[in-house]
Amino acid sequence: MPGASAISIEGVWKYYGDYPALRDISFNVDAGSCLALLGRNGAGKTTLLRILGGLSKAARGRVSILGKDTRAGGSRQRIGILGHGIGVYEELSAFENLNLFGQLYGLDNPRRTATEWLDRTGLERVRDGLVREFSRGMRQRLAIARCFLHQPSVLLLDEPFTSLDDRAIQVLQDLLKTALSEGRTIILSTHQLREALELATDVALINRGKLAFRGARTWEMLEDPGWLYRHYGEA
Amino acid sequence: MKFLRRTLAIAAKDLRSEIRGKEAVNASVSFALVILLLFSFAFDLEPAVIREIAGGLLWLIFAFAGTLILNRSFARELVNDCLDALLASPLSGAQLFLGKCIANYVLIVIVECISLPVFVIFYNVVPQRLALLFVVMLLGTWGITVIGTMFSAMTVNLRLRELMLPTLIYPMLIPALIGAIELSRVLITGAPLAESLFWFRVLVAFNVVFTILALALVEIVLVG
Numbered sequence: 001m002p003g004a005s006a007i008s009i010e011g012v013w014k015y016y017g018d019y020p021a022l023r024d025i026s027f028n029v030d031a032g033s034c035l036a037l038l039g040r041n042g043a044g045k046t047t048l049l050r051i052l053g054g055l056s057k058a059a060r061g062r063v064s065i066l067g068k069d070t071r072a073g074g075s076r077q078r079i080g081i082l083g084h085g086i087g088v089y090e091e092l093s094a095f096e097n098l099n100l101f102g103q104l105y106g107l108d109n110p111r112r113t114a115t116e117w118l119d120r121t122g123l124e125r126v127r128d129g130l131v132r133e134f135s136r137g138m139r140q141r142l143a144i145a146r147c148f149l150h151q152p153s154v155l156l157l158d159e160p161f162t163s164l165d166d167r168a169i170q171v172l173q174d175l176l177k178t179a180l181s182e183g184r185t186i187i188l189s190t191h192q193l194r195e196a197l198e199l200a201t202d203v204a205l206i207n208r209g210k211l212a213f214r215g216a217r218t219w220e221m222l223e224d225p226g227w228l229y230r231h232y233g234e235a
Numbered sequence: 236m237k238f239l240r241r242t243l244a245i246a247a248k249d250l251r252s253e254i255r256g257k258e259a260v261n262a263s264v265s266f267a268l269v270i271l272l273l274f275s276f277a278f279d280l281e282p283a284v285i286r287e288i289a290g291g292l293l294w295l296i297f298a299f300a301g302t303l304i305l306n307r308s309f310a311r312e313l314v315n316d317c318l319d320a321l322l323a324s325p326l327s328g329a330q331l332f333l334g335k336c337i338a339n340y341v342l343i344v345i346v347e348c349i350s351l352p353v354f355v356i357f358y359n360v361v362p363q364r365l366a367l368l369f370v371v372m373l374l375g376t377w378g379i380t381v382i383g384t385m386f387s388a389m390t391v392n393l394r395l396r397e398l399m400l401p402t403l404i405y406p407m408l409i410p411a412l413i414g415a416i417e418l419s420r421v422l423i424t425g426a427p428l429a430e431s432l433f434w435f436r437v438l439v440a441f442n443v444v445f446t447i448l449a450l451a452l453v454e455i456v457l458v459g
Contacts, residue, residue, distance in 0.1 A: 088317070
């Protein structure tokens with residue numbers, strides 16, 4: 001249902017000790033849109049994504065995904081999250097990792113789905129190789145496969161382009177474009193502005209825990225990725 | 236059915252990782268064998284005295300060696316932020332906890348099954364009722380596993396978790412350990428079983444109460 005709000009964030013505060021990492025953040029993300037969540041290091045992007053993914057609790061405020069609390073079992077089934085850590089096991093093979101998460105997400109045929117995603121992310125050749133033997137880029141591709149495995153309605157991606165080579169970046173961008181065309185909602189936090197802005201329909205900029213900008217992505221941003229920081233970034 | 240499937244998926248994953256890495260089991264078995272060996276040289280006791288203290292000796296070794304396995308249980312999830320990936324999935328805290336308990340339980344029982352024959356050989360103590368002693372081992376080990384896995388989850392993000400885990404779990408385990416020690420003493424010495432019925436009830440009650448408590452509280456422990 002394009003236009004309806006898939007993600008709702010209302011007055012969210014988060015503290016680390018006395019330090020407010022997020023200060024009264026409020027915005028919605030429409031279903032079927034892609035929001036580029038931007039900000040300098042330590043701005044609070046990862047903290048916000050963790051709260052949205054149900055991995056951390058807000059001190060104040062409320063978040064909901066597809067109208068439900070983020071820790072509700074039904075919500076988690078519909079969220080795919082890729083954090084800073086890749087979330088795959090070193091002692092398991094690529095296939096075993098995806099098969100495990102397929103089982104946890106209750107997929108009908110986790111083995112077949114795991115094989116499909118190994119193929120889509122170009123890891124079919126190393127299907128039975130242990131992750132501990134993988135390069136950083138291969139690990140990241142496996143993490144992307146884990147995130148997409150259960151066809152989530154909402155994708156929360158924190159620095160997904162990290163360690164990927166040109167080809168893998170293209171694979172990820174194609175996956176994200178397909179996800180968007182299928183009506184999935186994406187929040188993408190990254191420092192790689194050009195890649196993010198090419199995909200994004202909307203942009204949010206956080207400065208030291210405060211929302212500095214929230215609006216549609218414009219051509220100005222696309223032509224000059226630094227424009228947003230110059231106009232709305234911290235001095 | 237989904238509950239069981241997810242629980243077993245976690246247990247299988249932990250066991251597979253441990254079989255490939257052998258980090259915890261190797262350390263635990265080595266530790267148990269070294270302690271058994273050292274104690275056998277350190278004390279020169281009469282056979283009757285050894286039989287009296289055998290239960291205590293065995294359970295202290297099981298508890299210490301078990302901690303080495305329990306310490307790794309949630310710490311293993313820190314590599315690559317796997318705990319976050321699990322918590323972000325529809326897996327409930329109870330399923331994660333129970334899956335880890337099953338894997339830890341299997342590993343600790345394996346360590347015990349290796350240690351017990353070594354104990355019999357080194358100390359020349361043949362338990363009078365071996366089958367019942369094995370039942371007590373299974374019961375006592377579940378108590379150690381439940382408490383240890385719960386505290387492993389609680390201490391997973393602490394810098395000194397290797398130190399904190401034993402410091403926290405041993406006081407909690409006192410009723411289960413006393414029960415298991417007392418039952419083992421009776422079964423090794425061949426004393427009348429009626430003497431130990433009370434401790435059997437204590438051990439079963441301990442396991443039931445703490446399993447239910449842990450299942451109810453683990454979600455709060457993991458996410459807050």
